[in-house]
Amino acid sequence: MTRHTLLNLASPSRDAFRVEGFRFAPRQHNDADTSVAIVAGLNGHELAQMHAAAQLVNFLQTHQAEDPHFITGEILIVPAVNTFGFNMGERNWPLDKTDINAMFPGFDQGETSQRIAHHLFEHLKGFEWGIELEDRRDQYDCMPYVRMIKSGFEDKKAAAYFGLQFAHYRDFVPSDAGSLQYNWSVWHTKTYGLVFGNKQQIETHTTNQILDSLIRFLAKVGAIRTKIFAGYATNIVTQDAITLIPSQRAGVFEPRQAVGSFVKKGDLLGKVFDSLDGSIREKIYAPVDGLITCHYHYPLIYQNTIAYRMISIV
Amino acid sequence: MLETLFTIELPVGESYQLKRHRFSPNEDQPEQGKRISIISGTHGDELEGVYVITMLAEWLKSNRDKIRGTIDLYPSLNSLGIDSITRTVPFYQADLNRIFPGTSRDTFPNQIAYGIIEAIKGSNIAIDIHASNIFLRELPQVRIAKTYAEHLVPLAKKLNMDFIWVHDAITVLEATLAHTLNSLGTHALVVEYGVGMRLTPGYGQQLLTGILNLLASEGIIDMMPFSVREPCYSDHGRVYYVNAPAAGLFVPAMDHCQSVKAEQIIGHIHDPYGVNPPIPCLTPGSGVLFTLREYPIVYEGSLIARIFDAQTGVCQ
Ligand SMILES: [Zn+2]
Numbered sequence: 001m002t003r004h005t006l007l008n009l010a011s012p013s014r015d016a017f018r019v020e021g022f023r024f025a026p027r028q029h030n031d032a033d034t035s036v037a038i039v040a041g042l043n044g045h046e047l048a049q050m051h052a053a054a055q056l057v058n059f060l061q062t063h064q065a066e067d068p069h070f071i072t073g074e075i076l077i078v079p080a081v082n083t084f085g086f087n088m089g090e091r092n093w094p095l096d097k098t099d100i101n102a103m104f105p106g107f108d109q110g111e112t113s114q115r116i117a118h119h120l121f122e123h124l125k126g127f128e129w130g131i132e133l134e135d136r137r138d139q140y141d142c143m144p145y146v147r148m149i150k151s152g153f154e155d156k157k158a159a160a161y162f163g164l165q166f167a168h169y170r171d172f173v174p175s176d177a178g179s180l181q182y183n184w185s186v187w188h189t190k191t192y193g194l195v196f197g198n199k200q201q202i203e204t205h206t207t208n209q210i211l212d213s214l215i216r217f218l219a220k221v222g223a224i225r226t227k228i229f230a231g232y233a234t235n236i237v238t239q240d241a242i243t244l245i246p247s248q249r250a251g252v253f254e255p256r257q258a259v260g261s262f263v264k265k266g267d268l269l270g271k272v273f274d275s276l277d278g279s280i281r282e283k284i285y286a287p288v289d290g291l292i293t294c295h296y297h298y299p300l301i302y303q304n305t306i307a308y309r310m311i312s313i314v
Numbered sequence: 315m316l317e318t319l320f321t322i323e324l325p326v327g328e329s330y331q332l333k334r335h336r337f338s339p340n341e342d343q344p345e346q347g348k349r350i351s352i353i354s355g356t357h358g359d360e361l362e363g364v365y366v367i368t369m370l371a372e373w374l375k376s377n378r379d380k381i382r383g384t385i386d387l388y389p390s391l392n393s394l395g396i397d398s399i400t401r402t403v404p405f406y407q408a409d410l411n412r413i414f415p416g417t418s419r420d421t422f423p424n425q426i427a428y429g430i431i432e433a434i435k436g437s438n439i440a441i442d443i444h445a446s447n448i449f450l451r452e453l454p455q456v457r458i459a460k461t462y463a464e465h466l467v468p469l470a471k472k473l474n475m476d477f478i479w480v481h482d483a484i485t486v487l488e489a490t491l492a493h494t495l496n497s498l499g500t501h502a503l504v505v506e507y508g509v510g511m512r513l514t515p516g517y518g519q520q521l522l523t524g525i526l527n528l529l530a531s532e533g534i535i536d537m538m539p540f541s542v543r544e545p546c547y548s549d550h551g552r553v554y555y556v557n558a559p560a561a562g563l564f565v566p567a568m569d570h571c572q573s574v575k576a577e578q579i580i581g582h583i584h585d586p587y588g589v590n591p592p593i594p595c596l597t598p599g600s601g602v603l604f605t606l607r608e609y610p611i612v613y614e615g616s617l618i619a620r621i622f623d624a625q626t627g628v629c630q
Pocket of ligand 1: 356357360
């Protein structure tokens with residue numbers, strides 16, 4: 001393993017902004033069977049993502065030390081990009097509040113976060129596989145899943161290598177234009193988003209699950225040589241299999257079903273209480289049979305907000 | 315007539331309300347003549363447009379007999395943000411101007427965006443007034459995506475602004491209010507000037523004259539058009555960007571909106587610890603300095619200035 005400072009930017013007053021990358025390669029570089037880049041922490045709330053990536057660095061380093069033939073591909077891992085955000089509890093680039101993950105492919109003559117994206121992307125281009133570890137930007141607790149964006153360069157078969165329960169395969173939307181995942185695909189890297197975790201929290205169970213998924217993926221694409229459990233046979237889910245269940249009313253939200261539960265049509269999913277007089281304003285029921293993939297997880301809910309997301313077999 | 319167009323229940327004893335102040339020849343009839351929507355407050359830290367709308371409302375109340383069309387005023391789309399110096403939609407931290415057209419059943423910001431489009435669509439013309447953010451001070455300007463330039467530039471020229479900036483289409487800007495309205499057949503213009511969190515009353519007066527001129531030219535008010543300034547037009551020149559070469563404290567040496575020559579000093583970037591000497595920032599070309607940094611702290615790359623080179627253009 002070698003550690004590289006991929007980016008170094010001076011600050012007006014505080015310490016310099018640095019992005020660190022960890023490279024793994026076979027003993028003979030030209031023996032590499034494939035190449036994989038894994039990036040986490042493009043925003044400073046992605047604690048679980050940073051931690052999972054760092055655990056992977058540690059796992060690979062330990063195994064490489066024990067077995068010189070363990071690494072069979074080129075691997076680059078970047079556990080944290082927006083380190084300033086992490087150190088301040090902020091999601092975005094702290095000065096101008098721009099989202100680094102909306103600035104790709106970047107621009108070396110542009111604004112600070114465009115320059116950060118540019119210099120980082122120079123290191124990330126050209127990999128065969130690219131994996132972005134991400135949280136959800138909204139207030140949802142979700143089962144870990146793989147996200148694929150239709151770009152003409154996606155590989156649906158390999159989405160199952162992670163062994164997660166489902167992969168969400170969706171159309172491009174304008175807000176994808178500046179994301180790392182989308183720009184990787186424009187530069188012909190086969191790319192996945194791995195979406196998991198609650199905002200600003202780390203759960204050991206999920207970290208281990210994601211670590212397991214990443215190891216499985218690396219083994220299946222031939223970047224490492226190891227034995228691993230098979231995982232789930234991943235369902236590829238498109239928009240028509242997804243049911244969104246809104247709360248009709250605002251108030252205090254009490255979820256009654258956990259993510260990952262299978263429910264039947266008519267089952268109680270949650271309740272909304274009047275925040276002030278405590279009466280029940282609404283009971284939310286499952287409109288279909290299926291698997292609960294996400295629920296709203298903040299105690300206060302706005303009117304018409306999606307309370308649950310479900311997938312069904314169609 | 316002040317109307318509440320839709321409400322969204324908030325969790326604790328309040329609701330979001332989209333309000334509009336409508337002026338028309340006869341308030342009993344729903345819509346008459348050409349319809350124009352004047353909009354501000356998509357970004358909660360931008361107040362310049364709110365001020366123009368209050369002045370326009372005062373003018374219209376004193377000149378009701380001249381109204382021939384429908385004039386809709388929406389001063390405060392992101393009302394929770396406007397009332398609390400919050401640029402984005404609070405709680406969600408969503409930039410309201412990046413999620414249009416929105417959806418009726420999703421997050422709070424998406425529902426606001428959806429309701430706004432439902433309210434405004436069908437207008438013949440819309441003017442979406444932005445101040446700059448807190449970082450930059452801007453000369454009065456109209457911004458137009460090339461795709462819609464043919465229809466929008468003639469309208470923009472009536473607005474008494476200093477500068478019309480026709481820029482290339484950018485994918486992320488497809489989710490703006492103006493782009494969405496243009497795609498639905500409303501001629502939507504984006505006006506931008508001043509600085510975030512502050513008022514520049516002189517610019518407000520300038521735009522008020524422009525809006526009244528546009529209303530007169532379109533027959534929405536019964537008046538002779540005003541004489542307005544001839545704006546610079548960026549299709550006939552180029553825009554230079556000046557980004558900070560280093561981190562530090564930027565101190566300007568120039569006034570906003572002055573004519574500059576190449577290699578003039580815009581300002582210096584100072585090392586807060588005083589170890590390194592101040593670094594000068596120079597103009598890359600001649601023209602009009604239409605954007606100047608207002609907020610002093612910079613990193614490498616922070617925008618310092620924009621200059622419109624009118625050498626081949628139509629600026630006087
Ligand atoms: Zn704005």
